[in-house]
Amino acid sequence: MSTESEHHIGLPQYFSVFGALMALTGLTIWIAFQDFGWLNNVFAVGIAVIKATLVILWFMHLRYSSQLTKSLLLVSLFFFLLLVAFVFADTLTRGMLEITGRPPVIGG
Amino acid sequence: MSEAVQNSRLAHWYRSWEEQTESVTLAMWFFLVTEVMFFGGIFTAYLIYRAQNPEAFAAASHHLDIVMGGVNTAVLIGSSLTVVMSVWAAERGKQKALATWLFLTMLLGLTFLVIKYFEYSAKFEHNLVPGASFEFHDTRAGEHGYVDPSRARMFFHLYFFMTGLHALHMIIGLGIYGVLLFNTLKGKYSVRWHDPIPVAGLYWHFVDLVWIFLFPLLYLIGRH
Numbered sequence: 001m002s003t004e005s006e007h008h009i010g011l012p013q014y015f016s017v018f019g020a021l022m023a024l025t026g027l028t029i030w031i032a033f034q035d036f037g038w039l040n041n042v043f044a045v046g047i048a049v050i051k052a053t054l055v056i057l058w059f060m061h062l063r064y065s066s067q068l069t070k071s072l073l074l075v076s077l078f079f080f081l082l083l084v085a086f087v088f089a090d091t092l093t094r095g096m097l098e099i100t101g102r103p104p105v106i107g108g
Numbered sequence: 109m110s111e112a113v114q115n116s117r118l119a120h121w122y123r124s125w126e127e128q129t130e131s132v133t134l135a136m137w138f139f140l141v142t143e144v145m146f147f148g149g150i151f152t153a154y155l156i157y158r159a160q161n162p163e164a165f166a167a168a169s170h171h172l173d174i175v176m177g178g179v180n181t182a183v184l185i186g187s188s189l190t191v192v193m194s195v196w197a198a199e200r201g202k203q204k205a206l207a208t209w210l211f212l213t214m215l216l217g218l219t220f221l222v223i224k225y226f227e228y229s230a231k232f233e234h235n236l237v238p239g240a241s242f243e244f245h246d247t248r249a250g251e252h253g254y255v256d257p258s259r260a261r262m263f264f265h266l267y268f269f270m271t272g273l274h275a276l277h278m279i280i281g282l283g284i285y286g287v288l289l290f291n292t293l294k295g296k297y298s299v300r301w302h303d304p305i306p307v308a309g310l311y312w313h314f315v316d317l318v319w320i321f322l323f324p325l326l327y328l329i330g331r332h
Binding site: 011014015018021022025028029031032033034035040041044045047048051052055056058059060061065066068069072073076077080083084087088091092 | 130133134137138141144145148152155156159160174178181182185186188189191192193196306309310313314316317320321323324325327328329330331332
C-alpha cells in the first residue's frame with residue numbers, strides 16, 4: 001500500500017507546520033495579555049482556527065485526501081456551523097426587543 | 109511477515125489496497141465529524157454562558173493556570189508531530205523508528221495527563237470544584253463589579269466537563285497507541301499494510317484539535 005501523502009509531503013513540511021503551531025501558540029498567549037478590546041476574542045478564536053486548519057490540512061493529510069473525504073468534512077462543518085448560528089441567533093438576541101411584561105432574561 | 113499473512117490483510121470485498129485504505133480513512137473521518145458534533149454542543153453551551161456572564165467567567169478563568177495550560181498545549185502539538193513521524197516511518201517500513209515515534213507519542217500523552225492531574229489537584233485544594241465545598245473569590249487586581257459565585261461555579265462546571273471529556277479522549281488514545289506499539293513490536297505492520305497507524309493518527313490529531321480550541325477559550329479570553 002502506498003498512501004497519497006508519501007508522494008507529496010516531506011519532513012521539512014512537517015517541521016514547518018510544527019514550528020508554525022508553536023509560534024502561533026506563543027502569539028495567542030502574548031495577545032491574551034494585551035488590551036485590544038473586543039478584538040482580543042477575535043484574535044483568540046482566529047488563531048485557533050488557523051492552527052486547526054494547519055493540523056487538518058497537513059498533519060491529517062486532508063490536502064492530499066480524496067474529494068470524497070474533503071466533501072465530507074466541508075459539508076459536515078457547514079451544517080454544524082449552521083446549527084450553532086441558529087442557536088446563537090436565538091440565545092444572544094433574547095431581551096433585545098424589551099417587550100413590556102416579558103420577564104428579564106436570566107443572566108442576560 | 110509472510111506473503112500469505114500479508115495478503116490476508118486485504119479484505120476480500122476490496123478491489124485494491126488503495127481502495128481499502130481510502131475506505132478506512134473515510135470511516136475515521138465519519139467518526140470524527142460525529143465527534144465535532146459531540147464537542148461542538150458543549151462548546152456552544154460554554155459560549156452562550158460566557159456571553160451571558162462575561163464578568164463572572166472572566167473572573168473565574170483567572171483561576172486557571174496559564175503556565176500549565178500553555179505547557180500542555182506545547183506537549184500536545186509535540187505529540188502531533190511524533191504522530192506524523194510515526195506515519196512517515198510506517199510508510200517507509202522503518203519498524204524501529206515507528207516503534208520509537210509511537211512510544212514518544214504515548215510519553216507525551218502521559219505527560220499531558222500528569223500535568224492535568226496537578227492542575228485538577230490545585231482546583232480541589234482551592235475549593236474551585238463545583239460541589240458542597242465550592243468557594244469563589246475574585247482574585248483579579250483593580251476595580252471589578254460584584255461576581256455572583258453561582259455564575260463562577262458554572263464556569264468550573266463547564267471547565268471540568270470540557271477538559272474532563274478531552275482527558276478521557278486522551279486516555280482512550282493512549283490505549284490505542286499501546287495496541288499499535290504492541291503490534292509494531294510483533295511485526296504486524298509493513299510498507300504494504302499499516303492502515304491503523306495513519307487512522308489512529310487522525311484520531312490523535314482530532315484530540316489535539318479540541319485542545320487547540322479549549323486552551324484559548326478557557327484560559328486566555330478575558331485575561332488582560
